[in-house]
Amino acid sequence: MATQSTEEYLEAIYKLGGEREPLAISVLAERLSVSSPSVSEMARKLAEQGLASYEPYKGVTLTAEGQARALAVIRRHRLWERFLTDTLGFSWDQVHDEACRLEHVTSPLVEERLAEFLETPQTCPHGHPMPTAQGKVTVEAARPLSALEPGQRGVVLWVPEEKVEMLQYLTALGLKPQATVQVEAVAPFQGPLTVRIGEAWHPLGWEVASQIMVRLL
Amino acid sequence: MATQSTEEYLEAIYKLGGEREPLAISVLAERLSVSSPSVSEMARKLAEQGLASYEPYKGVTLTAEGQARALAVIRRHRLWERFLTDTLGFSWDQVHDEACRLEHVTSPLVEERLAEFLETPQTCPHGHPMPTAQGKVTVEAARPLSALEPGQRGVVLWVPEEKVEMLQYLTALGLKPQATVQVEAVAPFQGPLTVRIGEAWHPLGWEVASQIMVRLL
DNA sequence: TTTTTATATTAGGCATACCTATTTTAACGA
DNA sequence: TCGTTAAAATAGGTATGCCTAATATAAAAA
Structure with missing residues (x-):
């Protein structure tokens, strides 16, 4: 074990x-x-x-065995995150640390029932894909928001899950999975981006933008 | 910590x-x-x-501090047991071991939200009382079923929570918290009881009966 | 090619939470 | 009171998962 x-x-x-x-x-x-x-x-x-x-x-x-074990742990982590947000009402910046502990004490049976109860979620609250019970995971092709050219739009796929302050900041901006974001301008030398989310324009540091993964529209 | x-x-x-x-x-x-x-x-x-x-x-x-810590752990244990039975659909013989692990990785915040979600349960699935978040617990006056005289009736208050086979046996008998049981006969020398549950009569070993706690009716 | 530097390994320790074997204590019966 | 016995303590040891300090390796710069 x-x-x-x-x-x-x-x-x-x-x-x-x-x-x-x-x-x-x-x-x-x-x-x-x-x-x-x-x-x-x-x-x-x-x-x-x-x-x-x-x-x-x-x-x-x-090894293949190591990957399977890793994905099982990651699946439990993401299932618990969904439970904590969807069922217990936690915000997405509170759940990573809790899930980090719960993931290690979850039997396959609890994992299975939890997934059923949550109606087989396909992602964690931060947008990362849910590995299947069989240890497979499909990662959608994604690029960092910082890689978009001015005028391009993207749909947010996932954001870093463990950075509490950044998650709180992203909440304020409305930058969450499924949100559409348009790059209006990019300052040179890895400078800040200007992005539009809904009707609002925001300056966004390059460092942050490089951690927001999007699908190009 | x-x-x-x-x-x-x-x-x-x-x-x-x-x-x-x-x-x-x-x-x-x-x-x-x-x-x-x-x-x-x-x-x-x-x-x-x-x-x-x-x-x-x-x-x-x-010490007082030790008691408070113990009751906090017991509260978490019993909340998780309720969650596993009521929400995830586990049977009462499956939940003790799972709860034994979950109880140690549960923050006060998760404990609180879980209690709210479960609508502040007053007992675990085996009938043991739920300690409050403030570390108080009220234990109802109880006596073992084996202490009843023939003809006396009782309401089951709680049963042992960690004995898987016994719980499965009690399930078959219908001996669960809130059930009414009447003692029809008691064999001498700590011999078996004959008990009635609903309309059915059952022989019941003294050893088992001594672990079923009841309130006399 | 040689030297420097960053990275990784080995060596030696520490705390936790177990264990077995041995010794001590306390309680009970003769 | 004394000896026997059951329970509990001490002594000494193990595995895990960390640490710091010292050494070795590999890669990059001179």
Whole structure:
């Protein structure tokens, strides 16, 4: 049985792209707020358990089994987020931390019943796609809002889920999944964008815009 | 912050009566399925943290703070049990183990919203009373079904929550909270009872009957 | 090619929460 | 009162998952 800590590593590796290509130890350490030696050690253990492949100095990559485990955890996380917002009435900036704990104590049976109760949601409240119970996930082709040219419009697909202050800011702007946003202007040198959401125009820092993923209209 | 393990000890001590009088180390060890030395050690730590008073060879008792913590955990446990049965449709024999894990990862905010969503339930599915958010609990005066004389009737108040097979057996008998049961006969020497539930008569082992708590009618 | 620098690993420790084996305590019966 | 016994304490050890400090590696710059 995978420990809570193991699940957190698998989830982080997956989200940082380690299901595709070797992920640097330092990147993982940064994300999990632990030291590099701790990550090295865990990488070795994940490899021992067949959940990751790991070559010293080369980084860590999930095996098929590791990916499946990671997606199961991510599915539980996103189901709980939906429950917390849709059923208990939490705002989308409150639910990530709660779900981070609930995801590790959820049996497959509770996962299944929860999904039924929520009527099989297709995304989390931040727009990220829901992996299926079979461990598949379909990620829609997306580009950052910052990549749009002036005059182009996009539909928001997803936003970062773990940044509380940014989520509160995006709430104020109305920048949530399904919202339509038009880029009116882009300042050079990765400068701020001017975007229109509904009838309102807003300046938007490039750094923020680069984290809002959209589908081009 | 109390660890998960700490919470489990507090909960077990409370349920075994250690909120009233010193509880023997061996009783706690048996309940938690750990060795006596492990319990001794944790008893000392609980005392250090001000959650229990502990005198070697005398047993362990919860302090006011320890009781409050224990009741908070028990409240979360019972709220999750209600959620799992009432909202997700689990049977009452499936929910204890799930709730045992969920109870340790539930913030006060989730606890509060969950209670609201469930419309402030007064008991768990097994009939045990719900502690309030303020850490108070009212336990109705009860006696075991085995203490009734032939001819006496009682209303089931609560049954053991953690014994899966017994709960399945009680389901078949219809012996659930609020059910009325009449004792028709009691065999001597702690022998089986004959009880009537609705129109049906059933033999009932004394050991089982002693764990069904009722209010005399 | 050699040196520098960033990154990662190894070495050695710590806290938690368990364990078994051994010793101590307390209570009870002879 | 003394010896026996059951319960609980201490002693010493393990695995997990962290840490810091020191060392090794690999990649980039000189």
